[in-house]
Amino acid sequence: MADLPPASLRLKIDRDAIAHNWQTLDRLSGAASAGAAVKADAYGVGVDYAVPALRDAGARAFFVAHWSEVPAVLKHVPAEQVAVLHGPANAADAAFARATGVLPVINSIAQARVWTESGGGLCHVMVDTGINRLGLSMGDIGDPAVQSLEVDVLLSHLASADEDIASNRKQFDRFETAIEAVPHRRTSLANSAGIGLGTEYAFDLTRPGLSLYGGVQREELVGEIRQVVFPQAAILQTRRIEAGEGVGYNAQFVAPCDMRIAVVSLGYADGFLRMLGPDAVFRFDGKELPVLGKVSMDMIVVDASEVEDLREGDWVDIPLSLPETARRSGLSQYEILTTLGSRYDRGLV
Numbered sequence: 001m002a003d004l005p006p007a008s009l010r011l012k013i014d015r016d017a018i019a020h021n022w023q024t025l026d027r028l029s030g031a032a033s034a035g036a037a038v039k040a041d042a043y044g045v046g047v048d049y050a051v052p053a054l055r056d057a058g059a060r061a062f063f064v065a066h067w068s069e070v071p072a073v074l075k076h077v078p079a080e081q082v083a084v085l086h087g088p089a090n091a092a093d094a095a096f097a098r099a100t101g102v103l104p105v106i107n108s109i110a111q112a113r114v115w116t117e118s119g120g121g122l123c124h125v126m127v128d129t130g131i132n133r134l135g136l137s138m139g140d141i142g143d144p145a146v147q148s149l150e151v152d153v154l155l156s157h158l159a160s161a162d163e164d165i166a167s168n169r170k171q172f173d174r175f176e177t178a179i180e181a182v183p184h185r186r187t188s189l190a191n192s193a194g195i196g197l198g199t200e201y202a203f204d205l206t207r208p209g210l211s212l213y214g215g216v217q218r219e220e221l222v223g224e225i226r227q228v229v230f231p232q233a234a235i236l237q238t239r240r241i242e243a244g245e246g247v248g249y250n251a252q253f254v255a256p257c258d259m260r261i262a263v264v265s266l267g268y269a270d271g272f273l274r275m276l277g278p279d280a281v282f283r284f285d286g287k288e289l290p291v292l293g294k295v296s297m298d299m300i301v302v303d304a305s306e307v308e309d310l311r312e313g314d315w316v317d318i319p320l321s322l323p324e325t326a327r328r329s330g331l332s333q334y335e336i337l338t339t340l341g342s343r344y345d346r347g348l349v
């Protein structure tokens with residue numbers, strides 16, 4: 001196959017912003033060190049961009065969810081620094097951990113047995129302190145299958161760290177109980193928002209994800225976290241339309257006067273969902289290009305009446321401040337990032 005021509009969509013990734021965000025979260029973690037959640041291709045940013053930036057900034061603990069995510073991360077960091085959150089469901093998973101040297105997170109008595117039967121050795125253990133998702137129940141932590149594990153990090157996950165509610169303290173207290181009950185080397189509780197709860201919640205190791213990539217969910221992080229991902233899309237075509245003509249599916253926008261419009265190579269398949277369309281404004285050279293009508297799968301039409309120098313092939317900036325876009329759309333900052341899709345040429349700023 002011939003080489004692919006450049007895409008008409010690009011995602012500029014600010015490596016310095018990733019490093020800055022990690023260093024900020026590491027500092028806010030007090031005496032604890034910050035690790036990094038890099039699951040789901042580093043939340044859509046791209047493991048090949050995020051992991052080297054995080055490693056060079058100083059991160060030494062990387063978390064993925066699936067075993068399938070391990071090889072991409074191992075291109076950049078040593079295996080003993082990589083943990084797989086979903087844990088070993090069967091002998092094949094455990095064998096893969098052994099062969100690669102990455103550490104499983106044990107989430108149940110069944111997983112503890114799978115790991116021990118495969119030969120055991122150093123692992124992490126997740127205790128469920130109230131999110132009721134993945135992890136050992138508090139009632140199971142005394143089980144001999146758990147007590148016989150060789151535990152590096154004992155971890156738990158907060159359900160509502162982005163809120164100031166009593167359940168955070170309750171999970172904290174349960175985690176302290178688990179710390180007493182399960183022999184371990186290190187402890188870890190806080191995600192990005194949990195770091196905002198204060199250093200008391202940081203224990204030995206924090207596990208930020210979202211905020212590494214520009215997400216801000218708590219007051220304490222406002223002004224501390226920088227935007228990481230900057231999408232740009234090419235203009236496919238410009239045209240003139242007359243007053244009364246409709247734009248896009250169902251003619252949701254009808255031109256009130258003669259206009260010059262431009263078709264942008266970006267659509268909901270690239271994570272720019274329909275709900276982001278109304279009131280959105282793209283930019284060219286700082287000049288405003290308001291979005292018109294419905295967002296299509298691969299195209300968005302903008303009003304270029306005031307930007308006469310805009311031409312086919314020009315690149316326009318797509319605004320993507322995560323906190324602001326989430327506020328406007330009702331989407332979560334996580335969803336906005338992880339649904340960006342694969343059609344962008346990713347590259348450093």
Ligand SMILES: *Cc1c(COP(=O)(O)O)cnc(C)c1O
Pocket residue numbers: 037039085157190191192193207208209210211
């Ligand atoms: C995804 C994840 C994180 C990171 O959470 P953020 O809210 O993105 O900071 C930390 N720990 C666990 C167990 C996770 O699954």
